[in-house]
Amino acid sequence: MKIVRTIACKLAPTDEQRTELDATCAAFAAACTFIADVARQEHTTNKVKVQHACYAEVRRRFGLSANLAIRAIARVCAARKVPAKMHATFAPTSVDYDARIFSFRAWDWTCSLTLLHTRARLATVLGDSQKARLQGQTPTSATLVKRRDGLYLLHVQITALPPMPRTPTATLGVDLGLRRVAVDSDAQRYEATEVQRLRAHYPKVRRSLQRKGTQEAKRLLKRLSGREARHMRAIHHTIAKRLVAQARTTRRQIALEDLTGIRQRTKVRKPQRYQHQSWAFYQLRQFVAYKAQDAGVPVVLVDPAYTSKTCHLCQHRGHRSGLTFSCTRCSVVMDADWNAAMNIAAAGAVVTRLEDASHESVKAAAL
Numbered sequence: 001m002k003i004v005r006t007i008a009c010k011l012a013p014t015d016e017q018r019t020e021l022d023a024t025c026a027a028f029a030a031a032c033t034f035i036a037d038v039a040r041q042e043h044t045t046n047k048v049k050v051q052h053a054c055y056a057e058v059r060r061r062f063g064l065s066a067n068l069a070i071r072a073i074a075r076v077c078a079a080r081k082v083p084a085k086m087h088a089t090f091a092p093t094s095v096d097y098d099a100r101i102f103s104f105r106a107w108d109w110t111c112s113l114t115l116l117h118t119r120a121r122l123a124t125v126l127g128d129s130q131k132a133r134l135q136g137q138t139p140t141s142a143t144l145v146k147r148r149d150g151l152y153l154l155h156v157q158i159t160a161l162p163p164m165p166r167t168p169t170a171t172l173g174v175d176l177g178l179r180r181v182a183v184d185s186d187a188q189r190y191e192a193t194e195v196q197r198l199r200a201h202y203p204k205v206r207r208s209l210q211r212k213g214t215q216e217a218k219r220l221l222k223r224l225s226g227r228e229a230r231h232m233r234a235i236h237h238t239i240a241k242r243l244v245a246q247a248r249t250t251r252r253q254i255a256l257e258d259l260t261g262i263r264q265r266t267k268v269r270k271p272q273r274y275q276h277q278s279w280a281f282y283q284l285r286q287f288v289a290y291k292a293q294d295a296g297v298p299v300v301l302v303d304p305a306y307t308s309k310t311c312h313l314c315q316h317r318g319h320r321s322g323l324t325f326s327c328t329r330c331s332v333v334m335d336a337d338w339n340a341a342m343n344i345a346a347a348g349a350v351v352t353r354l355e356d357a358s359h360e361s362v363k364a365a366a367l
């Protein structure tokens with residue numbers, strides 16, 4: 001299965017190009033608004049029908065190239081198929097591109113875009129990791145985006161085959177929490193005071209999410225903007241990267257608690273912890289999942305029912321108080337999140353029957 005990744009490339013247009021980019025965004029948005037009216041009148045979201053009804057007029061009226069006109073029609077039809085976007089208005093902040101009107105060149109890191117009056121070659125400002133991901137790729141689609149601060153970005157979509165997941169030899173359990181962002185079964189803590197501050201900053205957002213679940217989380221993540229959300233996103237990226245690197249270098253799979261469907265549970269074992277489950281967790285989990293996929297690290301989800309209250313040594317129920325877990329049977333006293341991470345790791349190993357799998361691979365190696 002191919003995976004699609006979007007790489008946001010910062011553009012460095014000349015003043016002249018910037019004017020032309022602005023004009024293109026404005027014409028594209030105006031065309032979309034016009035097309036939406038036509039689609040409404042024709043009572044259709046079918047691209048072919050809409051194209052038949054207004055293609056020539058769109059080109060004449062807004063001066064778009066043939067393929068930009070097609071892209072505008074495609075955008076409107078796609079938007080009108082989603083009930084929530086049915087009556088969407090189109091702001092002059094983005095333009096869709098396909099392979100005929102866009103190309104990327106890796107030797108000088110420039111891209112070529114069809115604009116309103118011309119085809120322009122634009123310089124980009126890329127980091128090393130972006131260059132590494134774009135190298136050798138032939139992207140077939142992209143979205144030109146104008147940010148609120150006036151910066152132009154080209155969101156380039158690349159498709160690639162993910163590396164074959166490597167057969168893990170053990171499991172790295174990861175407990176995601178509020179006080180510490182993540183604690184793994186190696187007792188590594190991933191803390192970030194900024195994250196806590198930011199998470200505390202959105203109590204309304206959290207409450208709203210708790211009522212509605214992850215679909216809402218997706219929308220909220222989209223809506224959150226500004227410096228703080230970007231900052232937080234960067235921290236989540238860093239933590240996800242470190243977790244995946246740790247699992248990869250030690251040939252382990254990653255186990256996380258399966259929090260989907262938690263709201264349907266009749267008995268929630270850890271109400272205090274789930275209270276804080278939020279869009280931030282959702283974002284961090286998404287980052288771990290896709291970075292793991294890119295790195296060939298398998299991710300397993302485990303039942304969260306007993307992970308925080310069970311002693312990882314003797315499986316007896318223990319007490320959790322603050323950051324400390326204490327077992328009443330074997331009298332171990334340890335970091336509560338670390339104990340949870342150890343339980344998650346053990347459950348993850350059971351999920352994949354890791355013992356069987358590693359036996360198989362030992363047998364295969366012996367043959």
Ligand SMILES: [Zn+2]
Nearest residue numbers: 311314327330
């Ligand atoms: Zn114990």
